Amino acid sequence: MPDQHRLARWLGALLLLGATLALLLGAGVGSTGFESVLNASSDPVAWQIIWDIRLPRTLGAWLAGALLGLAGAVAQGLFRNPLADPFLLGSASGASLGVAVALALFGVSPYATEWLVRLGLTGAAFAGAVGGVLLTLALAKGVHHTLRLLLAGVIVGVVLGAVKDLITIAVPDILQAMQAFMLGSTGFVGWTACGVMAATLLPAMAVAWALSQVLDGLTLGEATAHSLGLPLAPMRAALVAVLALATGSAVAQTGLIAFVGLAAPHLVRSIVKTTHGRLIALSALMGGLLLMVADVLARWLIAPQELPVGVLTAVLGGSYLLWLMHRRSARGGFL
Amino acid sequence: MKALMKKLMVVALVFAVLPAWAIQVRDDRGVTVTLPSPPQRIVSTLPSLTETVCELGACQRLVGVDRYSNFPASVRSLPQVGGGIDPNVEAIVALKPDLVLMAVSSRGVERLESLGLKVVALEPKSAVDVQRVLGVVGQLLEARDAQRVWRVIDAGVHAAAQSLPPKAKSMRVYFEVNQGPYAAGQSSFIGETLARLGVQNIIAAELGPFPKINPEYVVRANPDLIMIGARNADNLAQRPGWAALQAIRDKRICVFSPEESDVLVRPGPRMADAARIMAHCITKQAR
Numbered sequence: 035m036p037d038q039h040r041l042a043r044w045l046g047a048l049l050l051l052g053a054t055l056a057l058l059l060g061a062g063v064g065s066t067g068f069e070s071v072l073n074a075s076s077d078p079v080a081w082q083i084i085w086d087i088r089l090p091r092t093l094g095a096w097l098a099g100a101l102l103g104l105a106g107a108v109a110q111g112l113f114r115n116p117l118a119d120p121f122l123l124g125s126a127s128g129a130s131l132g133v134a135v136a137l138a139l140f141g142v143s144p145y146a147t148e149w150l151v152r153l154g155l156t157g158a159a160f161a162g163a164v165g166g167v168l169l170t171l172a173l174a175k176g177v178h179h180t181l182r183l184l185l186a187g188v189i190v191g192v193v194l195g196a197v198k199d200l201i202t203i204a205v206p207d208i209l210q211a212m213q214a215f216m217l218g219s220t221g222f223v224g225w226t227a228c229g230v231m232a233a234t235l236l237p238a239m240a241v242a243w244a245l246s247q248v249l250d251g252l253t254l255g256e257a258t259a260h261s262l263g264l265p266l267a268p269m270r271a272a273l274v275a276v277l278a279l280a281t282g283s284a285v286a287q288t289g290l291i292a293f294v295g296l297a298a299p300h301l302v303r304s305i306v307k308t309t310h311g312r313l314i315a316l317s318a319l320m321g322g323l324l325l326m327v328a329d330v331l332a333r334w335l336i337a338p339q340e341l342p343v344g345v346l347t348a349v350l351g352g353s354y355l356l357w358l359m360h361r362r363s364a365r366g367g368f369l
Numbered sequence: 370m371k372a373l374m375k376k377l378m379v380v381a382l383v384f385a386v387l388p389a390w391a392i393q394v395r396d397d398r399g400v401t402v403t404l405p406s407p408p409q410r411i412v413s414t415l416p417s418l419t420e421t422v423c424e425l426g427a428c429q430r431l432v433g434v435d436r437y438s439n440f441p442a443s444v445r446s447l448p449q450v451g452g453g454i455d456p457n458v459e460a461i462v463a464l465k466p467d468l469v470l471m472a473v474s475s476r477g478v479e480r481l482e483s484l485g486l487k488v489v490a491l492e493p494k495s496a497v498d499v500q501r502v503l504g505v506v507g508q509l510l511e512a513r514d515a516q517r518v519w520r521v522i523d524a525g526v527h528a529a530a531q532s533l534p535p536k537a538k539s540m541r542v543y544f545e546v547n548q549g550p551y552a553a554g555q556s557s558f559i560g561e562t563l564a565r566l567g568v569q570n571i572i573a574a575e576l577g578p579f580p581k582i583n584p585e586y587v588v589r590a591n592p593d594l595i596m597i598g599a600r601n602a603d604n605l606a607q608r609p610g611w612a613a614l615q616a617i618r619d620k621r622i623c624v625f626s627p628e629e630s631d632v633l634v635r636p637g638p639r640m641a642d643a644a645r646i647m648a649h650c651i652t653k654q655a656r
Contacts, residue, residue, distance in 0.1 A: 065460040079465055086484055087459045137474075154479075206551070206579040207494070211474035214454035221458050222480040338448070339436070342455050 041306045042316060049319035053096055056326040060092030063330050065338035086224070094223030094287065095329035095343070096322035097231035099294050101238070101284040103321020105277050106295030107302075107314045108242055111249035112273055113180050120281040120295040123183075123274070124190035128166020129285045131194045132158040133215045134201045137208035155215070156227075156286045163282035166194055171274065180256070218291035218344025220329045227287045234283040238276045239318060245269050245276075246311035253310075291344045293351025294321050294328075300358060324351075394505050396489045397473050404487055407511045408468035414456050417493050417637030418470040419444055421502055424638035425512040433464045439631065440639070462486065468509065493636040494578070496526075496561050503638065518638065525641025529648040530566045537655040541569045543592040543616070546579055546634070548601045550587075554578050558636040562644050568594075568651060584608055592616050594654055596623040596647070598630040623650035 061084055062068050070088075073080040105120030112118070121127075136158035174186035202209055248269040251259035259266060284291070298321035302313055325343070328350065332343040392404040412433040413419040419438040422431060428443055435456070436449045448464065451457035453475045461469060462484055471478055473492040482488050489509065493502045500519050507515025542563060544553040553559035555570050557578035563570050571590035572580060588610040595605065595616045602624045606612045616622060625633060625646065633643045 065457055066463040070463070079463065082484065083459055083462055087462060203581050206577075206581075208474070210454060210472070211476070214474070214476040217455060219455060219476075221455070222477045224480060224483055226483075338457075338460060339451065340455075340457055 038307050039312075042308045042312045045302070045306055046312075046316055046319060049316065049323050052323050053319070053326060056323060056330060057089075057092050057096070060095075060326065060330050060333075061088050063334045063337075064088055065333070065340060067337065090225045090228050091220050091223045092326060092329060094228045094231065095220040096326045097228060097235055098220065098223075098284040098288045098291065099298070099325025100318040100322035101231060101235055101280040102291065102295035102325070103298035104235070104238060104242060104314055104318040105280040105284075106297075106321065107299040107310070107317035108249070108273055108277050108280075109295070110299050111246075111252065111310050111313070112270065112277070113184055114252055115180075115184065116300070117296070118184075120277060121191075121290075121292075123187045123277065124166030124170045124194060125163040125278060125281040125285065126166075126290055127191045127194035127198065128169070129159040129163040129282070130212070130216065130290070131198045131201075132160075132162020132165065134198045134208060134212055135162075137211050138201050138205045159215070159289075160282045160286035163285050164278050166190055167274065167278035167282075169194075215289050216344075217342040218289035218347070219342045220288050220325070220332075221340065221342075223287055231283055231287055234279055235318070238280045239315070241272060242276050242314045243311050245273055246309065246314055248273070249310035249314075289344060291325065292348040293355065294325050294347055297351045297354055298324055300355070304358070392509060392511065394489060394508050396505070397492045398478075398490050400490070402487055402489050404468065404509065408466075408487075408509060410464065410466045411468045411470065412450060412461050412464055412466040413438065413470040414450065414453055414461075414475055415470065415472045415491075416440070416631070417499075417635040418472075418491060418502070418506070420635065420637040420639060421493075421506050422470070422510070424518055425503070425507055425510055425515060427510045427512065430510070432466060433461065456481075458484070470506070495556070495558055495636060496565075496640065499636050499638065499640055522638055522641045526562065526565050526644040529641065529644035532648050533566060533568075533652060534655055537651050538567045539569070540593045540651065540655060541571050541590070542594045542596060542651075543571050543587055543590065544596040545598075545601060547598075549581050550584060551579050552576075552582050554580050558640075559633060559643075562633075562640065562647060566644060566648055566651065585610070587611070588614065593619075594621045594623065594651065596625070596650070598625050599627060600630075621654045623647070623654065625650075 062071050064070065064083065066083060070080040070083045074084050102120055109118040109120050109122055110116055133155055136155055170183065170186045170190045173190060174183040202212055248259065248264050248266065251262045251264055299313065299317040302316045302320050325347065328347045329343050332341040332346045335341060392407065393401060395401050409430055410432045411422060411430050413422060413431060414435040416435070416438045419431065419434050420440055422428065423441050423444070428441065431444060431447060433448045433450045434444050435452050437452060438444050448460065450460040453472050456475060456477045458477055458480055461481060467487060469481055469486050469488045471488055471490050473490045478488050478490050491502050491505060493499050503515045503519050544559055544563065546553050552572045554572045554576050555564060555574040560570055571592045591614055593615055602622070605622065606617050611617055629646050632639050632646060
């Protein structure tokens with residue numbers, strides 16, 4: 035085990051170093067190319083591109099990825115299911131529904147405009163994500179039964195998705211704007227959005243870290259976790275809250291970005307076997323690095339045009355998981 | 370006293386001159402945008418707005434467009450700044466525009482504003498919107514002939530309607546927007562043009578602009594003429610029940626090329642061309 039601890043520390047340091055390098059790289063890559071860096075001292079627009087566009091979006095990608103990685107590690111531990119995803123508890127479909135409702139009201143009722151402008155689509159997405167999770171919890175009658183919770187999450191996901199489709203059919207004008215939201219992108223992240231995500235990441239990380247022993251207990255089964263004398267119910271509720279808030283704030287700022295939350299904990303586990311406290315921290319670092327690299331790639335691959343980063347993570351993350359599953363099943367195990 | 374008079378004079382002068390310089394418009398979000406002078410570097414991320422700017426004779430002031438803007442041909446050589454749903458913030462800022470024209474539904478309007486750019490968001494959806502947007506863009510560009518341009522467009526639509534043989538007026542038309550199937554309802558831009566031409570739309574008015582219909586609806590309504598884009602026009606007769614449709618049996622189908630579809634679906638200054646394209650096909654099929 036000490037070896038594994040040292041490995042975990044090394045991995046953390048490497049991931050941070052990677053993120054720093056990717057941040058520097060991110061400042062140099064974009065549709066205007068590297069010239070912006072060279073001209074930054076003389077040209078105010080080049081300076082604005084580096085300082086107000088590239089840096090916040092690169093940092094924002096790291097923060098969103100870290101939130102998703104953290105949420106993924108918490109979800110997989112909480113449900114003792116390696117396929118658990120932060121979007122599992124209905125947060126993704128809740129967020130899309132929130133955006134659809136906001137857009138539909140925005141188009142239809144003139145009275146809605148006033149508060150909607152203040153709340154914004156970001157607020158609607160966040161409220162929707164948290165609302166989706168709360169609905170799942172209500173349906174599952176709490177967080178006690180893992181299976182019931184998973185099932186409720188799937189049901190809420192499908193039903194809220196269908197309601198969103200109903201709204202888009204009733205108000206087809208919002209189709210375009212909905213599509214824009216569904217394509218996850220880090221291209222619109224500014225310093226304010228970075229601030230909001232950082233303000234969620236720190237407390238979420240602290241709470242998840244503090245409660246990680248309940249996840250360690252759960253890996254040995256529900257009965258064992260009980261016998262450890264931990265107050266399971268409130269701790270689980272707190273972890274679900276962390277899950278909802280972390281996912282909600284990432285989704286609200288960047289839209290739907292697939293697979294980062296699922297792949298980050300898997301990648302960490304394939305490198306190092308460790309306790310949940312370290313796994314959560316490393317997954318956050320891994321998720322951050324993954325999305326940051328994906329964001330830089332999205333800007334660079336077809337420059338001066340750019341890909342929506344959500345499309346890229348879905349393709350890359352999906353293929354990686356398939357490969358991982360294939361490799362594991364070839365060895366006789368399953369994930 | 371003299372100094373005070375001087376100051377007052379300056380203030381009066383500023384007030385006298387300011388209205389002549391500052392341009393103020395209210396965009397479709399309800400936001401009032403003030404420009405210090407007519408914009409010289411414009412980025413447009415909506416094809417119909419690109420066409421509007423060019424129609425008002427300011428094509429040379431465009432410095433960037435979205436990847437779907439393809440008319441007039443000169444805009445194809447301009448730098449592309451992404452699409453309406455994924456505008457490229459960095460590319461737009463790098464072009465140093467003094468005005469960005471976007472759709473209201475477009476993402477990133479607030480982001481671009483927070484970076485200090487002037488954004489006017491407009492959402493043309495109907496013929497009335499086309500006139501209004503021409504007015505707003507004309508005001509921005511200080512183009513005096515915006516209303517004259519509108520009258521020419523309106524006269525063009527009217528002429529297209531006049532060109533139709535009387536027989537065409539009784540024709541019942543189904544316009545399919547995509548294979549959903551989504552139809553063009555009476556309140557859509559396409560439906561408005563059909564109504565101006567005087568043909569009957571089989572889609573009931575209360576279904577709204579772009580209703581997703583049941584294919585059965587078309588079978589029941591049994592249109593005399595089907596209008597459809599080339600991308601969706603394959604195997605119409607294979608759709609359940611459609612082989613018996615009057616329009617299919619008589620082969621009265623208007624298939625529009627992608628270029629024609631662009632003209633038909635964009636609520637912009639080419640709406641007279643759209644009316645002519647439809648009128649041409651209806652006349653041919655009405656024989």
